[in-house]
Amino acid sequence: MSKVPRAVAYIDLHALEYNCQSIRSHLSPGAGLLGVVKADAYGHGAVEISKKLESIGIDYLGVATIDEGINLRSGGIIKPILIMSGIFSWDDIGPVIRYDLTPVVYDRAILVKLVEATRGFTKPLRIHLKFDTGMGRLGFQPYEAREIAQMLDDARGIHVEGLMSHFSVSEIRDEYGLLQVTAFRAIIDTFRSAGFDPAYIHMSNSGAIINYPEAHFSLVRAGISLYGSHPSLSLEGSLPLRQVMKLSARIAFCREFPAGVSLSYGRTFTTGRPSKIAYIPIGYSDGYPRSLSNKGAVLINDTRCNIVGRVCMDWILADVTGLGPVKSGDEAVLLGEGDREGVRVSANEMAENAGTIPYEILCKISRRIERVYGIFTSG
Template sequence: MTTPNSIENLACERAWVEINPTALAHNIRAFQSLLRPDTILMAVIKADAYGHGAVRVAQWAGQLGVHYFGVATIPEGIELREAGIIQPIMLLGAAQSRSQVEAIAQWQLEPTLCTPEQALLFSKVLSEPLLVHLKIDTGMARLGYPWQQGEEFVKQVWNLPRLKIGSVYSHLATADAPDPSFMKEQQRRFEQAIERSKAMGVTIPALHLSNSAGTLHSQVFHYDMVRVGLSLYGIYPGPQFKEEIPLEPVMQVRARITQVKNLAAGVGVSYNHRFITPSEMQVAVVGIGYADGVPRNLSNYMEVLLRGQRVKQLGTITMDQIMIDVSGMPEVQVGEVVTLLGCDGDNTILAEEWADLLGTIPYEIACGFQQRLPRVWIE
């Protein structure tokens, strides 16, 4: 139970992130409808579900028929288990120490194995059988055993005590690019490693290759499971996929106006006066800044929504506050809500817009919103 002066309520007086479970449900069902009947959906909820709140997302997704979750780190998996999540949780990152192996076993997580040394460590430390997933590097040059000798690695793990192969998988490096040629080459390498493994007598229960982009590209990349991350939250991996599936943004970021002031011409705004008022202006201070996840490099470039209209941000974005131009808006009041990402009236600002301004990807934008912004679930 919260009181009017509780931490939860007070936190939302400044700035907050709204999460729309209806939009999340829509996106999950949209992806489920793309899959073959024998393909299952893994919801990747690493990095606090890309900034959306991993526990609540997992609880809601589980009710919608999602039977597998993916995380990057052991603490992320433990957080889900402590919250009562009972579905299989696959650890997509590497584990290299005895203590990590013991924690994985204790919390019933399913690790990714990438090297023979890692597999030997798990086999030595474990006292009970554990389901493991083997990663083959087919062209990402990140985690994974080289595909050219992939069958040797698979066979070695197959022969080790206490290790039960749950799946073999790889990761697509260029699935979000317009040219699919290297993605197809990765698929060829993956299938070659799998066929060689099977020829050595290894039984592989499941295969998976696709991230969000690969899943949207074609069913030929789906196999037994797909790993969908940010697109579950309504963000496309590339503009070319917008015709494939209708997605709805799940996250909206809002903050309140904390002061309104009238400035004369020639007044410098914020640090280093990177904006000088060209004439008399009305400026509002908004209670959100780069410590909350608003990229400082958007200074003087970004726009926000107020009363359904786009207004410009002025000067350097500071740690806890930004300034916006509200000139010409009648009687702007302290406490009015400003939308940084999301919808207000007929206008919308998406994470993709910020990403384009910064020359980055929307994944980075969504993951950047910090924990001091409370997540508020709305209908």
């Protein structure tokens, strides 16, 4: 069995720390930082990323599912963990309590079950209540706020640690977003008037951290920005960030072709000149998007080279014509920074070319790709 990996995702923990510091410098006074590490930390490795975040003082961690929370606890994580997709049944309550997880609650039936299950608890169960102020997905309706507060007034086994909502669109600042903020403020006032004092009030994600400073409240939820990408190209440059993941592979071999030769499946590319083609052992089974066929680019010897032909399950082809002595074993950077400043392939660029979002680019890097953690940048 070969000990040389086909491709490697280098996870730069210094870049992660840099991004945390950059985000914190942008927050309103008193606002804490929740690091979103769901979906295996957007493909970066949830336990290792959480350990680093914990070591640099992250205030809270957020995952989607109970199993993701258990995975962090099993990995030694002690920081508070928010289960953002909540709980769905009576059976979920036991693991939440056993692993000291904090569920988001947005369903009346579940809330009633929690009130019943926690009667007599000497240590109240922490929960965050979610309200739908315009996302149209998860959450109690704003008009339910007073009734929910009354329901929980004598629920001694439950501690309302947080109130939260979610922007429908945070990549731009608009009137709809401002109406959401106004609606959420009214909900906060309702709970405070009823005698509740939640430690964590949160609404802002990565886009809203930039576009809605008035919605930083006491906590923000940073996801994609932690990993060095903005939620959209329109926000590029609004906050200094470094790509945490560098995805690279070694060229397996090169071939030379005359003009007029079709390459890869479907004959979607034909050489228009004598061409030198590098064969790189990574493909859509590794998470490299097939939609980047004839659209993507890689860095070889710090030079951008076009992907030619269809992306295969295990291979991509790059045109290295005129690049010089490119050979087997040379590095091809598919995502991340080159050696020269300013030379990079970003997740946002890949997403734009692939017709998707940077979240999907990062989350789909498969577990077939080895993750290597370390300090790969300075400054």
